[in-house]
Amino acid sequence: MAIRNLRYEGDPILRKVCKEVPEITPRIKELVADMLDTMYEDEGVGLAAPQVGVLKRIFVIDVGEGPYTFINPVIKEKDGEQTGSEGCLSIPNKVAIVTRPNHVVCEATDIEGNRFTVEATELFARAICHENDHLDGILYPDVAEGPVVDLDDLEG
Ligand code: ZN
Numbered sequence: 001m002a003i004r005n006l007r008y009e010g011d012p013i014l015r016k017v018c019k020e021v022p023e024i025t026p027r028i029k030e031l032v033a034d035m036l037d038t039m040y041e042d043e044g045v046g047l048a049a050p051q052v053g054v055l056k057r058i059f060v061i062d063v064g065e066g067p068y069t070f071i072n073p074v075i076k077e078k079d080g081e082q083t084g085s086e087g088c089l090s091i092p093n094k095v096a097i098v099t100r101p102n103h104v105v106c107e108a109t110d111i112e113g114n115r116f117t118v119e120a121t122e123l124f125a126r127a128i129c130h131e132n133d134h135l136d137g138i139l140y141p142d143v144a145e146g147p148v149v150d151l152d153d154l155e156g
Pocket of ligand 1: 087088089090130134
């Protein structure tokens with residue numbers, strides 16, 4: 001268990017396409033445990049491997065229903081629409097309005113190496129789309145509808 005250093009917008013690693021994970025090794029398990037620690041430490045609802053400098057197709061999400069680990073995820077279905085503000089641990093204290101599918105079906109491998117399918121709506125669906133984008137080097141400002149604004153300005 002360890003907190004890993006976050007990579008921030010401007011770091012070229014966040015713009016790379018991540019590689020598939022061929023097998024769940026002890027190193028992968030350690031990486032996932034560290035990603036969860038790092039996500040909880042920074043009070044995020046999701047974290048993708050490139051955000052801790054690892055170019056592998058892995059992300060973790062906890063929208064309040066307990067942690068999910070997605071290894072080699074594939075979004076199989078998307079439908080509906082939700083429009084709302086979105087942030088990212090790699091772009092601290094900022095948000096922008098992003099429209100995402102309101103419902104997704106995602107298939108992935110879990111930490112035990114088993115393939116699973118999850119159906120997600122609302123925040124969970126948004127998080128899956130956001131984290132999956134990270135694996136292809138896409139950050140939310142790329143798909144935002146409006147400007148990226150400072151949270152302090154919104155609250156101030
Ligand atoms: Zn993010």
